[in-house]
Amino acid sequence: MAVKVAIVVGALAVGTLVEWVTGASVPGRMPAFALGAAIVLVIGAKQLGRVVSRPVGVRAGELGDPADDIAPAGEVLRGEVVDG
Amino acid sequence: MVDLSGLPAVHPALVLIVGALLVAVVPRRAGAALTVLTGLVALVAVVRLDEGTVWDLGFYTYELTWLRADGLSLAFATVFALIIVIAGVYGWTTMGRLERAAALATAGCGVGVVLAGDLLTVFFFWEFKVTTAALLIFARRRARSAAAGLRYLGVHLVGGVLLLAGTVWHLIDTGSLAFASLELTGATGLVLAGFLVSAAALPVNAWLPDSYPESTVAGTVVLSAFTTKSAVYVLARGFPGVELLLWLGVAMAIFGVVYAVLEDDIRRLLAYHIVSQVGFMVAAIGVGTEAAVNGATAHATAHVLYKGLLLMGVGAVLYVTGRSRASELGGLARALPWVLVLYMVGALSISGAPLFSGFPAKELAVTSVGDGGSYAAQWLLKLASVGTFLSVALKLPALTWFGEPRSATGAGPAPTLQSVPVTMYVAMGVAAVANVAIGVRPALLYDLMPTAVSFEPYTVAKVVEATMLLAFTGLGFWLLRAKLQPAAKVSVDTDWVYRELPTIVRRRIAERPERAGPEDRRPRLPAPTMPGAPTRPVIPSWVLGGAIVGAMVLVLAVSVVA
Numbered sequence: 001m002a003v004k005v006a007i008v009v010g011a012l013a014v015g016t017l018v019e020w021v022t023g024a025s026v027p028g029r030m031p032a033f034a035l036g037a038a039i040v041l042v043i044g045a046k047q048l049g050r051v052v053s054r055p056v057g058v059r060a061g062e063l064g065d066p067a068d069d070i071a072p073a074g075e076v077l078r079g080e081v082v083d084g
Numbered sequence: 085m086v087d088l089s090g091l092p093a094v095h096p097a098l099v100l101i102v103g104a105l106l107v108a109v110v111p112r113r114a115g116a117a118l119t120v121l122t123g124l125v126a127l128v129a130v131v132r133l134d135e136g137t138v139w140d141l142g143f144y145t146y147e148l149t150w151l152r153a154d155g156l157s158l159a160f161a162t163v164f165a166l167i168i169v170i171a172g173v174y175g176w177t178t179m180g181r182l183e184r185a186a187a188l189a190t191a192g193c194g195v196g197v198v199l200a201g202d203l204l205t206v207f208f209f210w211e212f213k214v215t216t217a218a219l220l221i222f223a224r225r226r227a228r229s230a231a232a233g234l235r236y237l238g239v240h241l242v243g244g245v246l247l248l249a250g251t252v253w254h255l256i257d258t259g260s261l262a263f264a265s266l267e268l269t270g271a272t273g274l275v276l277a278g279f280l281v282s283a284a285a286l287p288v289n290a291w292l293p294d295s296y297p298e299s300t301v302a303g304t305v306v307l308s309a310f311t312t313k314s315a316v317y318v319l320a321r322g323f324p325g326v327e328l329l330l331w332l333g334v335a336m337a338i339f340g341v342v343y344a345v346l347e348d349d350i351r352r353l354l355a356y357h358i359v360s361q362v363g364f365m366v367a368a369i370g371v372g373t374e375a376a377v378n379g380a381t382a383h384a385t386a387h388v389l390y391k392g393l394l395l396m397g398v399g400a401v402l403y404v405t406g407r408s409r410a411s412e413l414g415g416l417a418r419a420l421p422w423v424l425v426l427y428m429v430g431a432l433s434i435s436g437a438p439l440f441s442g443f444p445a446k447e448l449a450v451t452s453v454g455d456g457g458s459y460a461a462q463w464l465l466k467l468a469s470v471g472t473f474l475s476v477a478l479k480l481p482a483l484t485w486f487g488e489p490r491s492a493t494g495a496g497p498a499p500t501l502q503s504v505p506v507t508m509y510v511a512m513g514v515a516a517v518a519n520v521a522i523g524v525r526p527a528l529l530y531d532l533m534p535t536a537v538s539f540e541p542y543t544v545a546k547v548v549e550a551t552m553l554l555a556f557t558g559l560g561f562w563l564l565r566a567k568l569q570p571a572a573k574v575s576v577d578t579d580w581v582y583r584e585l586p587t588i589v590r591r592r593i594a595e596r597p598e599r600a601g602p603e604d605r606r607p608r609l610p611a612p613t614m615p616g617a618p619t620r621p622v623i624p625s626w627v628l629g630g631a632i633v634g635a636m637v638l639v640l641a642v643s644v645v646a
Contacts (some may be wrong), residue, residue, distance in 0.1 A: 004563060007559075008559065011556070011559055012556075015556060018552070019548060019552065022548050023544070024549055025545060025548075025549055030552040030553055031556045032556075034552060034554075035559055037466075037467045038474055038556070038560025039563070042474070042567055042568065043564070043567070044342065045343075046346075049575065052576045052577075053571075053573040053576075054573060055573055056409075
């Protein structure tokens with residue numbers, strides 16, 4: 001954990017320095033924004049997933065069993081096999 | 085330069101539709117070459133069109149404009165013609181006759197929509213495209229594809245009815261069918277709603293991730309290029325500056341990436357990113373300035389190329405392994421290294437990495453949103469960009485090409501059953517070169533835009549900002565990679581309303597205590613059979629389909645002659 005914190009702090013410092021040196025934008029704004037956004041998106045999506053995710057093949061209107069998701073290569077993907 | 089001025093001008097949509105008819109009857113081997121040749125001829129026909137060209141056609145008492153070439157329509161028509169050539173090469177060994185014909189007809193209708201100068205011509209090509217696109221989904225010939233194709237048809241028929249109703253109402257109100265920038269009224273509101281259905285706008289977005297991944301590997305590439313991008317074109321043409329579109333687009337951009345982070349099926353993941361990327365375009369159209377419409381057009385043009393490349397890459401994985409779930413894949417880097425390299429070109433493009441096509445396109449679109457005064461929307465689009473890089477360029481390749489091979493269903497690790505055909509590599513290579521060329525030399529893209537572009541993407545500020553966004557998203561991925569492990573799950577979308585709610589209602593009704601005695605009950609109708617069930621129709625489907633299409637062509641021909 002300490003290593004991760006050190007890496008994050010170090011990366012943010014380098015990012016801020018680069019933005020300050022190049023005068024690209026407000027120093028540190030984009031590194032903090034991108035890192036925060038990535039964390040919010042992943043954690044938010046996982047929370048949403050608790051509500052909307054279902055095991056494969058259990059939805060109403062979904063045909064076949066989960067194995068139907070696995071298309072035998074060369075059989076149903078190749079038009080010539082079925083469309084001779 | 086090759087001088088094409090001596091060639092007679094011909095409508096590019098007509099070239100593609102005639103090509104589709106020919107491909108449907110020639111032997112399969114000749115069909116592959118004919119598909120590519122038709123695309124090339126259509127591309128030449130588009131290049132030959134001069135800005136300002138207008139072809140009118142008398143239809144009863146109306147003057148229809150079946151071809152109008154201007155900057156906006158030519159930008160879309162050019163990339164449409166290019167992508168059908170690439171898709172034809174990609175599907176050289178995999179596509180069947182029906183699929184090729186449907187692909188060319190879909191391309192023809194897409195080109196027809198963007199070159200149409202009136203709402204009735206738009207409607208004609210629009211509805212024809214729905215039919216041929218559904219054929220591309222059916223072409224995979226699985227029960228799941230048939231069901232998804234029927235749902236696709238159902239949703240788009242609703243969109244088509246809205247479009248037609250709005251068109252007729254608008255005609256009654258104004259006496260005009262001209263398709264230009266439309267003032268928002270009740271009639272044009274219906275037209276807008278019809279367009280938004282095809283743009284996969286919230287909340288009618290679910291048809292896209294439901295249907296595209298159920299098509300064949302090449303069919304998905306074609307679908308991704310024409311349906312939503314035609315919708316982006318008509319929105320840019322008809323409704324620039326409608327503020328609703330700005331926030332609708334932002335919502336689409338974020339919704340798409342959130343669902344993509346959740347998604348296990350790599351083709352559905354990319355389908356959700358179509359919703360997200362179209363959101364960028366719709367948002368820019370909502371701003372409506374000249375620069376914003378250029379941004380939406382540039383983004384749509386680049387998107388056709390990089391999304392095509394991404395779908396070709398994951399299509400190659402599906403072709404080789406027969407699997408498209410991340411929970412069933414992994415460890416393919418050694419077996420498919422070049423597919424990974426080419427895929428990553430598309431992934432870096434969609435992420436807006438400098439030197440790739442998405443950078444000049446997305447920068448133009450997102451900056452124009454900020455310049456239009458919508459800073460909140462601009463930052464929300466940057467948030468969506470974080471999600472794009474996270475799921476398309478980091479999560480998907482990490483789970484597909486790296487790590488240990490996985491097996492969620494006990495079927496064993498994904499086998500590599502066959503090699504990737506050379507033609508697939510050629511098509512992906514051409515698309516990759518196009519993406520890099522645009523990234524290195526943005527003028528190739530900007531010169532196609534409806535109005536002159538003075539935007540300079542390669543400034544220190546923009547390059548540093550884009551690099552920071554990508555680098556720190558990568559850091560976030562590294563920190564949270566354990567949370568992104570795949571699970572064999574599917575996410576319920578807004579299609580819950582028409583896929584699950586009716587079942588729940590039926591179940592609730594069935595669970596209610598019966599009020600009437602058994603003798604009073606009416607005999608129940610037999611349950612409808614699901615698509616793919618082994619029933620034998622009285623009339624063969626091809627006879628019925630042929631008769632309906634023949635009747636439609638006859639009615640149209642008689643109408644035109646009359």
